[in-house]
Amino acid sequence: MNKGQKLLRKAIKIIPGGNQLLSKRSEMFLPGVWPAYYKKAKGCKVWDLNNKMYYDFAGMGVTSCVLGYSNDSLNKSLIKGLKNGSMCTLNATEEVDLANELLKIHKWSGMAKFCKSGGEACMVAIRIARAYTKKDNIAFCGYHGWHDWYLATNMSNKKNLDKQLLPGLKTKGVSSTFKNTIKPFMYNDIDSLKKIFKNKNNNIGIIIMEPTRGVKPKHNFLKQVKSIAKKNNAILIFDEITSGFKDNYGGIHLKLKVNPDMAIFGKSIGNGYPISAIIGKKKIMEVAQDTFISSTMWTDRLGFIAANETLKRLKKNKIHKIISYYGNIIKNGWIKYATKHKIDISISGLDTILYLKFNYKNNAEIVTFFTQEMLKRGFLAGSQVATSSAYNKNIINKYLKEVDQVFGKIKFFLEKGKFPLKGEIKHSTFKRLTG
Numbered sequence: 001m002n003k004g005q006k007l008l009r010k011a012i013k014i015i016p017g018g019n020q021l022l023s024k025r026s027e028m029f030l031p032g033v034w035p036a037y038y039k040k041a042k043g044c045k046v047w048d049l050n051n052k053m054y055y056d057f058a059g060m061g062v063t064s065c066v067l068g069y070s071n072d073s074l075n076k077s078l079i080k081g082l083k084n085g086s087m088c089t090l091n092a093t094e095e096v097d098l099a100n101e102l103l104k105i106h107k108w109s110g111m112a113k114f115c116k117s118g119g120e121a122c123m124v125a126i127r128i129a130r131a132y133t134k135k136d137n138i139a140f141c142g143y144h145g146w147h148d149w150y151l152a153t154n155m156s157n158k159k160n161l162d163k164q165l166l167p168g169l170k171t172k173g174v175s176s177t178f179k180n181t182i183k184p185f186m187y188n189d190i191d192s193l194k195k196i197f198k199n200k201n202n203n204i205g206i207i208i209m210e211p212t213r214g215v216k217p218k219h220n221f222l223k224q225v226k227s228i229a230k231k232n233n234a235i236l237i238f239d240e241i242t243s244g245f246k247d248n249y250g251g252i253h254l255k256l257k258v259n260p261d262m263a264i265f266g267k268s269i270g271n272g273y274p275i276s277a278i279i280g281k282k283k284i285m286e287v288a289q290d291t292f293i294s295s296t297m298w299t300d301r302l303g304f305i306a307a308n309e310t311l312k313r314l315k316k317n318k319i320h321k322i323i324s325y326y327g328n329i330i331k332n333g334w335i336k337y338a339t340k341h342k343i344d345i346s347i348s349g350l351d352t353i354l355y356l357k358f359n360y361k362n363n364a365e366i367v368t369f370f371t372q373e374m375l376k377r378g379f380l381a382g383s384q385v386a387t388s389s390a391y392n393k394n395i396i397n398k399y400l401k402e403v404d405q406v407f408g409k410i411k412f413f414l415e416k417g418k419f420p421l422k423g424e425i426k427h428s429t430f431k432r433l434t435g
Protein backbone atom coordinates (compact mmCIF):
# COMPACT_ATOMS: atom_id res chain seq x y z
CA MET A 1 0.00 0.00 0.00
CA ASN A 2 1.41 3.46 -0.89
CA LYS A 3 2.00 6.10 1.80
CA GLY A 4 -1.00 8.15 0.63
CA GLN A 5 -3.39 5.24 1.08
CA LYS A 6 -1.88 4.49 4.50
CA LEU A 7 -2.53 8.08 5.59
CA LEU A 8 -6.03 7.96 4.14
CA ARG A 9 -6.84 4.90 6.28
CA LYS A 10 -5.98 7.02 9.36
CA ALA A 11 -7.77 10.11 8.00
CA ILE A 12 -11.05 8.28 7.51
CA LYS A 13 -11.09 7.52 11.25
CA ILE A 14 -10.87 11.20 12.24
CA ILE A 15 -12.32 13.08 9.22
CA PRO A 16 -15.77 12.00 7.98
CA GLY A 17 -15.25 10.69 4.44
CA GLY A 18 -11.48 11.26 4.80
CA ASN A 19 -11.41 14.71 3.15
CA GLN A 20 -13.50 17.78 2.30
CA LEU A 21 -14.42 17.27 -1.37
CA LEU A 22 -16.17 14.28 -2.91
CA SER A 23 -14.38 14.71 -6.25
CA LYS A 24 -10.98 14.47 -4.53
CA ARG A 25 -11.74 11.19 -2.85
CA SER A 26 -9.47 8.33 -3.89
CA GLU A 27 -12.56 6.19 -4.39
CA MET A 28 -13.70 8.47 -7.21
CA PHE A 29 -10.54 7.51 -9.15
CA LEU A 30 -8.85 4.29 -8.06
CA PRO A 31 -9.95 2.85 -4.72
CA GLY A 32 -7.04 1.63 -2.58
CA VAL A 33 -4.38 2.62 -5.11
CA TRP A 34 -4.74 6.35 -5.95
CA PRO A 35 -1.86 8.36 -4.38
CA ALA A 36 -4.46 10.39 -2.38
CA TYR A 37 -2.08 13.10 -1.03
CA TYR A 38 0.56 15.35 -2.53
CA LYS A 39 3.83 16.73 -1.23
CA LYS A 40 4.34 19.27 -3.97
CA ALA A 41 2.58 20.53 -7.09
CA LYS A 42 4.28 22.72 -9.70
CA GLY A 43 3.15 23.50 -13.25
CA CYS A 44 1.28 20.34 -14.21
CA LYS A 45 3.51 18.05 -12.15
CA VAL A 46 2.48 16.50 -8.85
CA TRP A 47 4.66 14.61 -6.35
CA ASP A 48 3.00 12.08 -4.05
CA LEU A 49 4.07 11.00 -0.54
CA ASN A 50 6.37 8.36 -2.08
CA ASN A 51 8.08 11.18 -4.05
CA LYS A 52 6.75 9.73 -7.28
CA MET A 53 6.09 12.41 -9.92
CA TYR A 54 2.96 12.42 -12.09
CA TYR A 55 1.68 14.69 -14.83
CA ASP A 56 -1.82 15.84 -13.91
CA PHE A 57 -4.36 14.97 -16.62
CA ALA A 58 -7.10 14.47 -14.03
CA GLY A 59 -8.57 17.96 -13.70
CA MET A 60 -5.73 20.26 -12.53
CA GLY A 61 -7.14 21.02 -9.08
CA VAL A 62 -10.77 20.25 -9.90
CA THR A 63 -10.56 22.52 -12.99
CA SER A 64 -9.29 25.57 -11.08
CA CYS A 65 -5.55 25.80 -11.86
CA VAL A 66 -5.74 27.16 -15.36
CA LEU A 67 -2.24 28.72 -15.07
CA GLY A 68 -0.79 25.60 -13.45
CA TYR A 69 0.16 24.83 -9.88
CA SER A 70 2.27 27.25 -7.85
CA ASN A 71 2.61 29.66 -10.78
CA ASP A 72 5.82 31.69 -10.36
CA SER A 73 4.52 35.10 -11.36
CA LEU A 74 1.36 34.67 -9.28
CA ASN A 75 3.49 33.54 -6.33
CA LYS A 76 5.51 36.76 -6.58
CA SER A 77 2.41 38.96 -6.17
CA LEU A 78 1.01 36.74 -3.44
CA ILE A 79 4.23 36.75 -1.43
CA LYS A 80 4.30 40.55 -1.67
CA GLY A 81 0.69 40.63 -0.44
CA LEU A 82 1.54 38.25 2.38
CA LYS A 83 4.46 40.42 3.49
CA ASN A 84 2.25 43.52 3.45
CA GLY A 85 -0.42 41.76 5.49
CA SER A 86 -3.20 39.54 4.18
CA MET A 87 -5.67 40.48 6.95
CA CYS A 88 -6.28 43.84 8.57
CA THR A 89 -8.90 45.98 10.32
CA LEU A 90 -9.13 47.99 7.08
CA ASN A 91 -10.17 46.69 3.67
CA ALA A 92 -7.93 45.61 0.78
CA THR A 93 -7.90 47.90 -2.27
CA GLU A 94 -7.57 44.81 -4.49
CA GLU A 95 -11.24 44.12 -3.81
CA VAL A 96 -12.24 47.26 -5.73
CA ASP A 97 -9.82 46.42 -8.57
CA LEU A 98 -11.39 42.97 -8.97
CA ALA A 99 -14.93 44.40 -8.99
CA ASN A 100 -13.89 46.93 -11.66
CA GLU A 101 -12.37 44.27 -13.90
CA LEU A 102 -15.31 41.85 -13.67
CA LEU A 103 -17.81 44.64 -14.39
CA LYS A 104 -15.70 45.89 -17.29
CA ILE A 105 -15.71 42.42 -18.88
CA HIS A 106 -19.44 41.90 -18.28
CA LYS A 107 -20.95 45.18 -19.44
CA TRP A 108 -24.50 44.09 -18.60
CA SER A 109 -23.62 43.95 -14.88
CA GLY A 110 -23.32 46.84 -12.45
CA MET A 111 -22.18 45.50 -9.08
CA ALA A 112 -20.11 42.68 -7.61
CA LYS A 113 -19.80 40.83 -4.31
CA PHE A 114 -17.13 38.36 -3.26
CA CYS A 115 -16.75 35.31 -1.11
CA LYS A 116 -14.52 32.27 -1.05
CA SER A 117 -16.07 29.06 -2.37
CA GLY A 118 -18.38 28.27 -5.24
CA GLY A 119 -21.25 26.86 -3.21
CA GLU A 120 -21.09 29.88 -0.94
CA ALA A 121 -21.29 32.25 -3.93
CA CYS A 122 -24.38 30.39 -5.18
CA MET A 123 -25.94 30.81 -1.72
CA VAL A 124 -25.20 34.56 -1.78
CA ALA A 125 -26.69 34.90 -5.28
CA ILE A 126 -29.82 33.02 -4.25
CA ARG A 127 -30.26 35.21 -1.15
CA ILE A 128 -29.95 38.43 -3.16
CA ALA A 129 -32.25 37.17 -5.92
CA ARG A 130 -34.87 36.03 -3.40
CA ALA A 131 -34.69 39.37 -1.60
CA TYR A 132 -35.26 41.09 -4.95
CA THR A 133 -38.10 38.95 -6.33
CA LYS A 134 -39.72 38.25 -2.95
CA LYS A 135 -40.47 34.78 -4.32
CA ASP A 136 -39.03 31.81 -2.44
CA ASN A 137 -38.76 29.10 -5.03
CA ILE A 138 -36.12 28.08 -7.52
CA ALA A 139 -35.88 26.21 -10.83
CA PHE A 140 -32.40 24.75 -11.34
CA CYS A 141 -30.35 22.70 -13.77
CA GLY A 142 -26.95 21.18 -12.84
CA TYR A 143 -24.81 21.43 -9.72
CA HIS A 144 -24.67 24.50 -7.48
CA GLY A 145 -23.03 23.47 -4.21
CA TRP A 146 -23.77 21.60 -1.00
CA HIS A 147 -26.11 24.05 0.78
CA ASP A 148 -29.60 23.27 2.10
CA TRP A 149 -31.47 25.18 -0.61
CA TYR A 150 -29.89 22.94 -3.29
CA LEU A 151 -29.86 19.51 -1.66
CA ALA A 152 -33.47 20.00 -0.53
CA THR A 153 -34.65 19.10 -4.04
CA ASN A 154 -34.12 15.45 -3.12
CA MET A 155 -36.66 15.82 -0.30
CA SER A 156 -39.61 15.91 -2.69
CA ASN A 157 -38.11 13.20 -4.92
CA LYS A 158 -34.95 11.37 -3.88
CA LYS A 159 -33.97 10.93 -7.52
CA ASN A 160 -34.10 14.64 -8.45
CA LEU A 161 -30.31 14.97 -8.32
CA ASP A 162 -29.57 11.65 -10.04
CA LYS A 163 -29.28 13.24 -13.47
CA GLN A 164 -28.24 16.71 -12.29
CA LEU A 165 -25.28 15.63 -10.15
CA LEU A 166 -25.04 12.14 -8.68
CA PRO A 167 -27.33 9.36 -7.63
CA GLY A 168 -27.57 8.50 -3.95
CA LEU A 169 -27.44 11.98 -2.39
CA LYS A 170 -29.25 11.94 0.94
CA THR A 171 -30.91 14.94 2.59
CA LYS A 172 -30.29 14.17 6.26
CA GLY A 173 -29.69 17.40 8.15
CA VAL A 174 -31.33 19.57 5.49
CA SER A 175 -34.10 21.77 6.88
CA SER A 176 -37.50 20.44 5.84
CA THR A 177 -38.65 24.05 5.39
CA PHE A 178 -36.96 23.90 1.97
CA LYS A 179 -39.01 20.89 0.84
CA ASN A 180 -40.80 21.55 -2.47
CA THR A 181 -38.98 24.85 -2.97
CA ILE A 182 -36.49 23.74 -5.59
CA LYS A 183 -37.43 22.13 -8.91
CA PRO A 184 -35.07 20.53 -11.44
CA PHE A 185 -35.22 21.01 -15.20
CA MET A 186 -33.09 19.31 -17.85
CA TYR A 187 -30.54 21.03 -20.07
CA ASN A 188 -31.74 21.57 -23.66
CA ASP A 189 -35.26 20.50 -22.65
CA ILE A 190 -37.22 23.75 -22.58
CA ASP A 191 -40.48 21.88 -21.95
CA SER A 192 -39.14 20.67 -18.60
CA LEU A 193 -38.73 24.32 -17.55
CA LYS A 194 -42.06 25.41 -19.03
CA LYS A 195 -43.77 22.68 -17.01
CA ILE A 196 -42.39 24.10 -13.77
CA PHE A 197 -43.68 27.60 -14.58
CA LYS A 198 -47.07 26.30 -15.71
CA ASN A 199 -47.91 25.39 -12.13
CA LYS A 200 -48.41 28.81 -10.51
CA ASN A 201 -48.21 27.21 -7.04
CA ASN A 202 -44.53 26.72 -7.76
CA ASN A 203 -44.00 30.47 -7.21
CA ILE A 204 -40.62 30.42 -8.96
CA GLY A 205 -38.54 33.60 -8.62
CA ILE A 206 -35.13 32.26 -9.68
CA ILE A 207 -33.71 30.16 -12.51
CA ILE A 208 -30.14 29.01 -11.84
CA MET A 209 -28.09 27.00 -14.31
CA GLU A 210 -24.71 26.63 -15.98
CA PRO A 211 -24.89 28.27 -19.42
CA THR A 212 -23.12 25.18 -20.80
CA ARG A 213 -20.81 22.46 -19.58
CA GLY A 214 -21.27 18.90 -20.84
CA VAL A 215 -23.30 19.78 -23.92
CA LYS A 216 -23.76 22.88 -26.04
CA PRO A 217 -27.11 24.71 -26.08
CA LYS A 218 -29.42 23.63 -28.91
CA HIS A 219 -32.41 25.38 -30.54
CA ASN A 220 -31.74 28.71 -28.81
CA PHE A 221 -32.14 27.01 -25.45
CA LEU A 222 -30.54 29.82 -23.43
CA LYS A 223 -32.56 32.52 -25.20
CA GLN A 224 -35.73 30.57 -24.50
CA VAL A 225 -34.80 30.20 -20.83
CA LYS A 226 -34.17 33.94 -20.66
CA SER A 227 -37.51 34.77 -22.20
CA ILE A 228 -39.31 32.45 -19.73
CA ALA A 229 -37.48 34.20 -16.88
CA LYS A 230 -38.48 37.63 -18.20
CA LYS A 231 -42.11 36.67 -18.76
CA ASN A 232 -42.41 35.33 -15.21
CA ASN A 233 -40.41 38.06 -13.45
CA ALA A 234 -37.80 35.53 -12.41
CA ILE A 235 -34.08 36.24 -12.04
CA LEU A 236 -31.82 34.30 -14.36
CA ILE A 237 -28.54 33.31 -12.71
CA PHE A 238 -25.71 31.76 -14.70
CA ASP A 239 -23.42 29.69 -12.51
CA GLU A 240 -20.03 30.03 -14.20
CA ILE A 241 -17.96 28.63 -11.35
CA THR A 242 -16.54 26.01 -13.66
CA SER A 243 -17.32 27.35 -17.15
CA GLY A 244 -16.07 30.91 -16.60
CA PHE A 245 -12.69 32.09 -17.93
CA LYS A 246 -11.98 28.81 -19.68
CA ASP A 247 -12.90 28.81 -23.40
CA ASN A 248 -12.92 32.64 -23.42
CA TYR A 249 -11.91 35.60 -21.24
CA GLY A 250 -14.98 36.09 -19.06
CA GLY A 251 -18.17 34.12 -18.60
CA ILE A 252 -18.87 31.63 -21.36
CA HIS A 253 -22.28 33.35 -21.71
CA LEU A 254 -20.43 36.18 -23.51
CA LYS A 255 -19.42 33.67 -26.16
CA LEU A 256 -22.94 32.22 -26.25
CA LYS A 257 -24.36 35.74 -26.53
CA VAL A 258 -26.99 35.47 -23.79
CA ASN A 259 -26.65 37.73 -20.75
CA PRO A 260 -28.20 36.71 -17.42
CA ASP A 261 -29.38 38.95 -14.55
CA MET A 262 -26.64 37.61 -12.30
CA ALA A 263 -23.52 35.45 -12.78
CA ILE A 264 -21.25 33.57 -10.41
CA PHE A 265 -17.53 32.84 -10.78
CA GLY A 266 -15.02 30.80 -8.81
CA LYS A 267 -12.26 28.30 -9.43
CA SER A 268 -10.29 29.68 -12.43
CA ILE A 269 -10.60 33.35 -11.46
CA GLY A 270 -8.11 32.78 -8.62
CA ASN A 271 -6.15 29.91 -10.16
CA GLY A 272 -7.08 27.74 -7.18
CA TYR A 273 -6.82 30.39 -4.44
CA PRO A 274 -10.02 30.81 -2.43
CA ILE A 275 -12.05 33.52 -4.15
CA SER A 276 -15.48 33.55 -5.75
CA ALA A 277 -17.57 36.34 -7.20
CA ILE A 278 -21.20 37.24 -7.76
CA ILE A 279 -21.99 39.94 -10.30
CA GLY A 280 -25.38 41.25 -11.30
CA LYS A 281 -27.50 44.10 -12.55
CA LYS A 282 -27.25 47.05 -10.20
CA LYS A 283 -30.93 47.17 -9.20
CA ILE A 284 -30.76 43.52 -8.12
CA MET A 285 -27.36 43.60 -6.40
CA GLU A 286 -28.27 46.69 -4.40
CA VAL A 287 -30.85 44.62 -2.53
CA ALA A 288 -27.88 42.88 -0.86
CA GLN A 289 -27.97 45.87 1.51
CA ASP A 290 -31.50 45.05 2.65
CA THR A 291 -30.45 41.63 3.94
CA PHE A 292 -27.45 40.48 5.98
CA ILE A 293 -24.62 38.96 3.92
CA SER A 294 -21.23 39.30 5.61
CA SER A 295 -18.14 37.27 6.54
CA THR A 296 -14.68 38.03 7.98
CA MET A 297 -12.73 35.76 5.67
CA TRP A 298 -14.36 37.21 2.56
CA THR A 299 -12.13 40.24 3.14
CA ASP A 300 -8.88 38.25 2.95
CA ARG A 301 -6.46 40.00 0.63
CA LEU A 302 -4.78 37.00 -0.97
CA GLY A 303 -7.88 35.81 -2.79
CA PHE A 304 -8.28 39.24 -4.41
CA ILE A 305 -4.60 39.43 -5.33
CA ALA A 306 -4.74 35.92 -6.80
CA ALA A 307 -7.79 36.84 -8.87
CA ASN A 308 -6.43 40.19 -10.12
CA GLU A 309 -3.12 38.63 -11.10
CA THR A 310 -4.74 35.56 -12.68
CA LEU A 311 -7.12 37.70 -14.73
CA LYS A 312 -4.24 39.91 -15.87
CA ARG A 313 -2.37 36.90 -17.15
CA LEU A 314 -5.43 35.24 -18.69
CA LYS A 315 -6.14 38.43 -20.64
CA LYS A 316 -2.61 39.43 -21.61
CA ASN A 317 -1.50 36.00 -22.77
CA LYS A 318 -4.88 35.00 -24.26
CA ILE A 319 -4.68 31.83 -22.18
CA HIS A 320 -8.15 30.66 -23.30
CA LYS A 321 -6.79 30.23 -26.84
CA ILE A 322 -3.84 28.18 -25.64
CA ILE A 323 -5.85 25.90 -23.37
CA SER A 324 -8.58 25.43 -26.00
CA TYR A 325 -5.86 24.46 -28.49
CA TYR A 326 -4.47 21.91 -26.01
CA GLY A 327 -7.98 20.57 -25.40
CA ASN A 328 -8.44 20.00 -29.11
CA ILE A 329 -5.12 18.15 -29.40
CA ILE A 330 -6.20 15.84 -26.57
CA LYS A 331 -9.66 15.34 -28.06
CA ASN A 332 -8.19 14.47 -31.48
CA GLY A 333 -5.69 12.13 -29.81
CA TRP A 334 -8.47 10.25 -27.98
CA ILE A 335 -10.38 9.92 -31.26
CA LYS A 336 -7.27 8.80 -33.18
CA TYR A 337 -6.35 6.04 -30.72
CA ALA A 338 -9.92 4.91 -30.12
CA THR A 339 -10.28 4.52 -33.90
CA LYS A 340 -6.92 2.72 -34.16
CA HIS A 341 -7.86 0.19 -31.47
CA LYS A 342 -11.52 0.00 -32.52
CA ILE A 343 -12.99 1.07 -29.20
CA ASP A 344 -16.19 3.05 -28.98
CA ILE A 345 -15.86 6.34 -27.09
CA SER A 346 -17.74 9.59 -26.82
CA ILE A 347 -16.35 12.97 -25.86
CA SER A 348 -18.29 15.85 -24.35
CA GLY A 349 -17.60 19.11 -22.52
CA LEU A 350 -15.95 22.42 -23.28
CA ASP A 351 -12.78 22.71 -25.36
CA THR A 352 -10.93 23.18 -22.06
CA ILE A 353 -12.81 20.66 -19.90
CA LEU A 354 -13.18 17.37 -21.71
CA TYR A 355 -15.05 14.25 -20.66
CA LEU A 356 -14.22 10.81 -22.02
CA LYS A 357 -16.75 8.01 -21.96
CA PHE A 358 -16.31 4.44 -23.10
CA ASN A 359 -19.56 3.42 -24.73
CA TYR A 360 -19.91 0.10 -22.97
CA LYS A 361 -22.08 -1.04 -20.08
CA ASN A 362 -18.96 -1.33 -17.89
CA ASN A 363 -17.73 2.26 -18.57
CA ALA A 364 -16.85 2.72 -14.85
CA GLU A 365 -14.74 -0.45 -14.86
CA ILE A 366 -12.93 0.62 -18.05
CA VAL A 367 -12.26 4.13 -16.71
CA THR A 368 -10.87 2.58 -13.50
CA PHE A 369 -8.56 0.39 -15.59
CA PHE A 370 -7.54 3.44 -17.67
CA THR A 371 -6.66 5.31 -14.44
CA GLN A 372 -4.77 2.31 -13.07
CA GLU A 373 -2.65 1.88 -16.20
CA MET A 374 -2.01 5.62 -16.70
CA LEU A 375 -0.93 5.92 -13.07
CA LYS A 376 1.72 3.21 -13.60
CA ARG A 377 2.96 5.28 -16.54
CA GLY A 378 3.26 8.47 -14.48
CA PHE A 379 -0.07 10.20 -15.21
CA LEU A 380 -2.94 11.17 -12.96
CA ALA A 381 -5.76 10.48 -15.41
CA GLY A 382 -9.44 9.66 -15.45
CA SER A 383 -12.51 10.52 -17.48
CA GLN A 384 -12.06 14.31 -17.15
CA VAL A 385 -9.23 16.51 -18.41
CA ALA A 386 -9.08 20.23 -17.64
CA THR A 387 -6.36 21.86 -19.69
CA SER A 388 -3.85 24.31 -18.27
CA SER A 389 -1.28 26.68 -19.71
CA ALA A 390 1.27 24.62 -17.73
CA TYR A 391 0.86 21.91 -20.38
CA ASN A 392 2.91 21.97 -23.56
CA LYS A 393 2.82 19.96 -26.75
CA ASN A 394 5.62 17.71 -25.57
CA ILE A 395 3.81 16.78 -22.33
CA ILE A 396 0.52 16.25 -24.18
CA ASN A 397 2.28 14.00 -26.71
CA LYS A 398 3.75 11.95 -23.83
CA TYR A 399 0.23 11.58 -22.43
CA LEU A 400 -1.23 10.58 -25.80
CA LYS A 401 1.57 8.05 -26.40
CA GLU A 402 0.49 6.30 -23.20
CA VAL A 403 -3.21 6.68 -24.10
CA ASP A 404 -2.40 4.77 -27.32
CA GLN A 405 -0.89 1.90 -25.30
CA VAL A 406 -3.65 1.83 -22.70
CA PHE A 407 -6.46 1.99 -25.29
CA GLY A 408 -4.76 -1.05 -26.92
CA LYS A 409 -4.94 -2.89 -23.58
CA ILE A 410 -8.56 -1.81 -23.13
CA LYS A 411 -9.42 -3.39 -26.47
CA PHE A 412 -7.68 -6.60 -25.40
CA PHE A 413 -9.52 -6.87 -22.07
CA LEU A 414 -12.84 -5.80 -23.62
CA GLU A 415 -12.56 -8.87 -25.79
CA LYS A 416 -11.61 -11.02 -22.79
CA GLY A 417 -14.65 -9.65 -20.93
CA LYS A 418 -12.84 -8.80 -17.65
CA PHE A 419 -10.36 -6.14 -16.63
CA PRO A 420 -7.47 -6.94 -14.24
CA LEU A 421 -8.11 -4.30 -11.54
CA LYS A 422 -5.92 -4.13 -8.44
CA GLY A 423 -8.79 -2.76 -6.34
CA GLU A 424 -12.49 -2.00 -6.57
CA ILE A 425 -14.19 -0.21 -9.45
CA LYS A 426 -14.24 3.56 -8.89
CA HIS A 427 -17.29 4.98 -7.18
CA SER A 428 -19.73 6.89 -9.34
CA THR A 429 -22.08 7.82 -6.53
CA PHE A 430 -21.86 9.30 -3.06
CA LYS A 431 -21.02 6.55 -0.57
CA ARG A 432 -20.44 6.55 3.15
CA LEU A 433 -16.82 5.64 3.87
CA THR A 434 -15.79 3.97 7.10
CA GLY A 435 -12.35 3.31 8.55
Ligand SMILES: Cc1ncc(COP(=O)(O)O)c(C=O)c1O
Pocket: 117, 118, 119, 120, 122, 142, 143, 144, 145, 146, 210, 239, 240, 241, 242, 266
Ligand atom coordinates in the same frame (compact mmCIF):
# COMPACT_ATOMS: atom_id res chain seq x y z
C1 LIG B 1 -21.21 24.87 -11.55
C2 LIG B 1 -20.75 24.70 -10.15
N1 LIG B 1 -21.41 25.31 -9.16
C3 LIG B 1 -21.01 25.22 -7.88
C4 LIG B 1 -19.91 24.46 -7.54
C5 LIG B 1 -19.49 24.38 -6.09
O1 LIG B 1 -18.28 25.04 -5.93
P1 LIG B 1 -17.36 24.76 -4.64
O2 LIG B 1 -16.91 23.33 -4.73
O3 LIG B 1 -16.23 25.72 -4.74
O4 LIG B 1 -18.21 25.01 -3.43
C6 LIG B 1 -19.20 23.79 -8.53
C7 LIG B 1 -18.06 22.95 -8.19
O5 LIG B 1 -17.62 22.11 -8.92
C8 LIG B 1 -19.63 23.91 -9.88
O6 LIG B 1 -18.99 23.30 -10.87
